[in-house]
Amino acid sequence: MPNNIKEQIQTDLQQVKETGQLRTERIREIVKAAVSQVASEFKAGSTEIRTLVKDAVSAVIENLQDKGTEFQEDVTASIEGALEGVNNKRHMAIVETQAEVKRLQAQLDSEEEQLQQEVDGILVEIEETGKEKTADTKTVIESAVNNVKNSEEVALLKKRYAQLQAQLAIVRANLAARYGGRSEEVKDYLDEAKNWYEQARPQAEAVAIQVEQKRSQLENKLSEAGTTIAKKERQVKQTLRELLLATADLFKEKEPAEQQKDHVHK
Template identity: 75%
Template sequence: MPNNIKQQIQTDLQQAKETGQLRTERIREIVKSAVSQVASEFKQGSSEIRNLVKDAVSAVIENFQEKGSELKDEVTASIEGALEGINSQRHETIVKTQADIKRLQAQLDGEEEQLQQEVDVILAEIEETNKEKPASTKTAIDSAINAIKDSEEMGLLKKRYAQLQAQLAIVRANMAARYGGRSMEVQDYLNEAKHWYNQARPQAETLATQVGEKRSQLEDKLGEAGTSLARKEYQIKQTLRELLLTAADLFKDKEPADKERETIHK
């Protein structure tokens, strides 16, 4: 099989051409299928794997060499298909690891929520116990409790954490789309990004109008990415890239309070 991979790819390309289905997405699938069938016979990172990729790409180039300088799309599709083919098994391992991470994250979130509830109960009991104290003492206690409950630093940390998780999910969606992830996997990452983005959003309602417009752009890009994915368009990679850039642009903005603190420190 390894010696015949070029022949197999060229045969499949010719058949696709005869049926009028030889688009870049089809080229990518043909190369991916041929390479994945052979890649399992070799060790990851071996010279045989590298030669396999070169042979697969060479087969496409030879089939379209008459296009000359306009060969870029076909070469890109062949390289992407070859990379997806050799990484298919490794990608399955990544998917399993990500599932384990999600499970642990859910467990961690649950434990943190339980901890927060316990703290709220303790603070409420302290507040209730000191109701009969002198007014000045009660005012001091209430002030201390409110300071703990409404910690600006803690709110900012939660927001930044949610923003980071949203960006990370978008990065993973990009990686999955680029290196062989299934459409359902990419959609899961997009849903995860929406979840974390919504976690950060309530604390961002006081942002300036300009930042609000960027936030709207991010929402539009999230929706556009999901729509493109549902239609299985090749354009999904470009849409995901734009989504990542939009998220990075939005999340680098700071709260007005941050700027005020910076001014004070100066």
Template identity: 75%
Template structure:
């Protein structure tokens, strides 16, 4: 088994070298394909899989020794390809589970929307029935309805929920890109993050200038990540990392800027 994978990788490397395509991205693809093919026949977590990875990486190193010490990028690519290869089946399972989660999330959102619509109808009925009451009673009813509709607690919960979902999607995109997820998987997470981010954005009003700057930064990074992914650039991992950090900074609690100032100056 070890000799087979070494022979396959070596043959593919030689072919890529002969055609002038021996770039780090191609090395990653060669190792990933070879490892994935063999790993599919092995038990997950077995010592054979670890040996498989070592054999794959060592084969790349042996075939690039003529380049001297300038092989860091190629070695990195071979390690990434090996890791992606052994996790191919797991990522397929993750994509399937994620699709089911999205379906359930859509179902939950639909039920929550029905609840909100029903509450709105009930509140409208109460408001209409209050028109025949005395002025003071009508005022009390309208005030109570406004308090329920404009509940600060509900607004905060909705904002925080959308923020957390946006961050979670970006975390998933980072993990998928780093550990061998397909480009479609990463793109799905980015699209999901943008959807949740758009829901959270209208409610992030505190410290307007600073928030606007962060919003712009995140929108730029979301666009940049999608572009990098489409081109299969290695830069995608760094872009996703920057997006994660920028989102985390934006979603810090900015509700009490004066309190933040006091803490800083202590």
């Protein structure tokens, strides 16, 4: 089949054209299936792989170049399908690795929770010892314990960690959608992003109106992305791209006043 991939793709395209069901998504599937089958015979990154991709895309161009305005979308779909077919095995390995990362993340979260519970227990015991002291000493101990409990550094670290995890999950959703991930895989990443985002979200009363509006927009985009998974491939990718940009805009830090002044002067 390696020498006949163009013929195979052209035959498949012609069959679909005759049924009147030739759509961008179908073109992508045809090219992906053909390339995936042949690519398994070659070593990753080899010259044969590159030739295979070029032949697959050329088959679509030669067969559909008379479609006019839809031609560019068809060529894009053929390129995406070819790349997905080539990287199918690698993507499956990535999925397995991500599953292991999730397992380790859950284990890490559990261990951190246990550590936090142990620390909280120690702080409670320290407070108990203060009850037998003088009023002033008791006040000092309670104040010291509260300072440890309400450490701004700890709160900020937890918030930033959750933000980064949310962004990372959205990045993975984008990569999965772009390089052959199943709809269930993309949705899992979006659910993961939503969970982390909720952990990073501060109380509404502590957030400026403008920031809260951006958060509301992000929530809407998360919901929108979840509901478009089963729709057109192009629409899903566009929604995920918008979600990625919205998240980056929401979580980015404001520049220090001095740096802003420097930009003004420049």
